[in-house]
Amino acid sequence: MQYRKMPNTKEQLSALGYGVMRMPTKRGKAGGMTTLIDAEKSKKLIRYAIDNGVNYLDTAYPYHRGTSESFLGEHVLPDGYREKVFIATKMPTFSINKTERFNEIFEKQLKKLKVDYIDYYLMHSLDGSTWGKMKGLGVIEWMDKVRAQGKVKKIGFSFHGLHDEFKQIVDEYDWEFVQVQYNILDIDFQAGIKGIRYAHSKGLGVIVMEPLRGGALVGKMPKAVKEIYHNAPVKRSAAEWALRWIYDHPEVSLVLSGMNDIHHIEENIRVASETLPNSMSEDEHEIIVQVREKYREQLTVACTGCGYCVPCPESINIPDMLKGLNNYHMHGKTIPKLFHTLRNGVMTSDHKPHFASSCTQCGKCEKKCPQHIEIRKELRHVAKDMESPILKAGAALARPIMNTKKKTQETAPSE
Numbered sequence: 001m002q003y004r005k006m007p008n009t010k011e012q013l014s015a016l017g018y019g020v021m022r023m024p025t026k027r028g029k030a031g032g033m034t035t036l037i038d039a040e041k042s043k044k045l046i047r048y049a050i051d052n053g054v055n056y057l058d059t060a061y062p063y064h065r066g067t068s069e070s071f072l073g074e075h076v077l078p079d080g081y082r083e084k085v086f087i088a089t090k091m092p093t094f095s096i097n098k099t100e101r102f103n104e105i106f107e108k109q110l111k112k113l114k115v116d117y118i119d120y121y122l123m124h125s126l127d128g129s130t131w132g133k134m135k136g137l138g139v140i141e142w143m144d145k146v147r148a149q150g151k152v153k154k155i156g157f158s159f160h161g162l163h164d165e166f167k168q169i170v171d172e173y174d175w176e177f178v179q180v181q182y183n184i185l186d187i188d189f190q191a192g193i194k195g196i197r198y199a200h201s202k203g204l205g206v207i208v209m210e211p212l213r214g215g216a217l218v219g220k221m222p223k224a225v226k227e228i229y230h231n232a233p234v235k236r237s238a239a240e241w242a243l244r245w246i247y248d249h250p251e252v253s254l255v256l257s258g259m260n261d262i263h264h265i266e267e268n269i270r271v272a273s274e275t276l277p278n279s280m281s282e283d284e285h286e287i288i289v290q291v292r293e294k295y296r297e298q299l300t301v302a303c304t305g306c307g308y309c310v311p312c313p314e315s316i317n318i319p320d321m322l323k324g325l326n327n328y329h330m331h332g333k334t335i336p337k338l339f340h341t342l343r344n345g346v347m348t349s350d351h352k353p354h355f356a357s358s359c360t361q362c363g364k365c366e367k368k369c370p371q372h373i374e375i376r377k378e379l380r381h382v383a384k385d386m387e388s389p390i391l392k393a394g395a396a397l398a399r400p401i402m403n404t405k406k407k408t409q410e411t412a413p414s415e
């Protein structure tokens, strides 16, 4: 396994981290749930990865409907495995409405994981408005406190906002690391490469999530993309190309993968072990450029995710919706529709729906778009393709349940 030093903590992290969010499941009954983590299978997979050099496990309060942390605490971390890994988990910022909730949730997490401290603790899924809400609730003082108590060793945040918001959040606290979405397609989306370089220049570790775009870059690929990979001088799977390209970045400390298959784990470990920073040739980079171009030709709307068009007076997350529309037409309908409903109809920072159909057609956004995208027309497409009365009614029912303090399970927007 290749280990990369976190710039400011000097800890050696395995280049590959294990995301404990898509583990094998089985039918059963516990805590009102009928689909449970298959503890035996999952434990074997994770321990196999640890035995082969992976030393970073990434979980979160809502993963597997709240059972990922307790699964790790009960099944993976005993027998000396706790000492072999850094544990990362996250504060579900999208569900916090009262200052007391920080402690309540954090103590619950320690209990579930059966640990006294967390190695890498993240504010989950920040964007500008969630960060504003967190600050208002005293998160800076709370983070200072748990750090001083030694209950958290390193503090970071995962991010799903716009580039300028990323920079602002990086600048407003003494973070040790960031976790951002990055892959061969999303080079300018959200934090993007500019954000990665900025965080690195400030001495922060950079953890990459969604390296395969939630599997979309290795599933149903456009024919032209398949051909490029097929004709490449070196034979590699699409996953290997995509991962190698990320590892090539010297700014990246670790890449997370949510693995649930032994062959994927083996391949990912091999690629993580082999691919050093700046190790890809120019020709190899050219292959990725061609793949990106072919994917972009398939895009329904040529949005770059730059975010100049927001804020919208109706709080519509335009870049996120247009990305969802592309995913819907390129990678399949169900998952983009589900994420669209969750992110824009349920898990919004003000707990109100902001669907594409709320667009008043004022046109303010279009004046600011450097790509001259007809945003109003595209949002009508989003509304037609991805919003329906049934989904909206479902979101309306889910909102109070997901956002009440009495809930027992919480769900993250996308990671």
Ligand code: SF4
Pocket (backbone or CB within 6 Å): 311, 312, 313, 314, 315, 316, 318, 358, 359, 360, 361, 362, 363, 364, 365, 366, 375, 376, 379
């Ligand atoms: S046209 Fe629609 S999306 Fe654009 S700013 Fe106005 S309300 Fe927001």
Ligand code: SF4
Pocket (backbone or CB within 6 Å): 302, 303, 304, 305, 306, 307, 308, 309, 310, 318, 319, 322, 368, 369, 370, 371, 372, 373, 375
């Ligand atoms: S719609 Fe235009 S301004 Fe908005 S994120 Fe996309 S490219 Fe940028």
